[in-house]
Amino acid sequence: MTSASPRDIVAAVVRQAGGPFLLEPALLRGPKPDEVVVQLVATGLCHADILARDQHYPAPSVPLVLGHEGAGIVVEKGSAVDHLQVGDHVVLSFAYCGACGACESGGRGYCDHFTELNFGGSDEHGHTAITDPAGNPLHDHFFGQSSFATYAVVNQRYAVSVSKSVPLNILGPLGCGVQTGAGSVLRSLDMAPGSSFAVFGAGAVGLSALLASQLRDPRATIVVDIVPERLELARELGATHVIDGRSANLLEALRDLSGGGVDVALDTTGNSQVIEQGMQALGKRGSIGLVAGVPGGRASFEILPFFLRGCTIRGIIEGDSIAESFIPELLEHYEAGRFPFDKLLSFYPFEGINQAVEDALSGKAIKPVLTIG
């Protein structure tokens, strides 16, 4: 079973749907044989954390500890951990079983057990790793980590060892938002060099996709959003064109700026009308990826022009990332100055978590990162 006595930690606990994150003392059990204990240095805040705080499906129920873009240092390891050492710097990514058909064929985001492993709120036996000081369980294992805490226990499969030459406090978002955007372009849609690229939504995922598209020597990069500050940032990050999504001639502009039709598009909004426009803006053999949506959301499109142009629509989870190879690859690009994802980050102290949520919702912060230890 597990080792030693529980560790004293501080965790950001959600006790009611939509309520604040409350920093509370808590207890964390020791690692099982295939787990490591990670001391969190910083954790990104992702939109899924806010949806789960508000108890939108498929969130674990309250009380719970969220957080799924953790970066930290391995401080203890289970007896069967074979590829991590105490002292390693790690980025934590999403959970997957590793044994189903999807996992074995490289599609971990489509794992048969994705929902229970990432949103189940406990381990496979219904036990949480975190309790309050009186021993009452706090739902955890969010994306296999629950990293809004000073320490987390994580299966070794979800902890990616990274170079110590890059400051650990910027790395957490690579584990979800950044790899989703970058992976969509570089893996799922595998954008061909010289393509035109358009992204809908200039949040962390969309702007990470923009940065990744620039690694493929694009003919044009177009960012669509309705927040002027975000469009301004997109320009600073090298977008060749930015468009206000409310403009009446959006479709025309997309076709013009891309030189007749977009080759690769990514929707990060989940908005039906936006997706429909994106589908119509595609050129011959163009493809559009979808990374967001709401339960019951629908989009419609005219079939004939879509198939006559040979277009593709693709659902994408986590950018089809194989984290242990993709995250180091992105870091190489970062260190070479080709992938400056740190420009998307705004830092907050752990106690400032509720302010970080507010700023994420208002659009003031693209990707808040909580500095924990």
Ligand SMILES: [Zn+2]
């Ligand atoms: Zn996320």
Ligand SMILES: [Zn+2]
């Ligand atoms: Zn699986």
